[in-house]
Amino acid sequence: MRKEFVVIGLGRFGGSIVRELIAQDANVMAIDSSPDRVDEFSQIATQAIVADTTDEAVIKSLGIWNFEHVIVAIGEDIQASILTTLILKELGVPQITVKAQNDYHEKVLRKIGADFVVHPERDMGIRIANNMISNNVLDYLELSDEHSIMEIKANDRLAGHTLMDLDIRAKYGINIVGIKRGETIMISPAADDPILLGDILLVIGADIDINRFVKKAM
The missing domain is CATH 3.30.70.1450 (Regulator of K+ conductance, C-terminal domain)
Structure with a gap:
């Protein structure tokens, strides 16, 4: 059975995760608020969707809580990263990995329940x-x-x-x-x-x- 992931944020970090997961034969739903980025990954990811993940109704409509692992790779918008993570946690997503911009961002993410926090840079x-x-x-x-x-x-x-x-x-x-x-x-x-x-x-x-x-x- 192929593993299923959601990657939110398709910048360099999120985009590289999508490509590697697909190369490892996983199913990947790729999400970004930018239509241009989503268009770029429409031929790479299993699904590529334009969406605002700070809107709980949007996340519910996409059925993201059914996925075992969600990677929040949102770039510079720390508020969007935190809100997205909080909504995912409240919806009961089993594993949430989040890209942190700095130590303060990491502290907040851990307090709201992020399972894994990474600092790629x-x-x-x-x-x-x-x-x-x-x-x-x-x-x-x-x-x-x-x-x-x-x-x-x-x-x-x-x-x-x-x-x-x-x-x-x-x-x-x-x-x-x-x-x-x-x-x-x-x-x-x-x-x-x-x-x-x-x-x-x-x-x-x-x-x-x-x-x-x-x-x-x-």
Whole structure:
């Protein structure tokens, strides 16, 4: 059975979600207040509809509460984002993901019941900054305000040593929870597993500790 989603707001962020969900064989109702944007996605999404989602009667008429997951990707209009999210929550939509413009916006969204809040611009900025600081940092995923997961490429300072040799947990307070080596992924590697040059280490911990590890060991 194909999964069904609603994406509200067809700017760069919302539009990219629509395209990827369709590529993953999902059914997607795409909604925007701009006829031009809706026209652009009329040949991409399962349905593309011009609508004002701050109007509860409109949302009810579209039957959006029947969808399992709604993504509110409204751009600069924070008020429209909040009102839309509030209506969706009151109608009982099971999962609501909302794009936040700033921390204040996120606080309001969480108070009114958004299940997931994302900061695409901020998160991309963090990824780019980490890659600029160290060529060995390949990717970054924020778990909370203070904790993250990073993919770090092992350099010659780490290669040839085991996790026991490096004693990373004791020195930095972080954990290597996986090692990617080519097509192979080792989950919860053993203390005596050697690290090879080019291995990708999946590191989890507090941001301050991971950054300390990257600066000193990379």
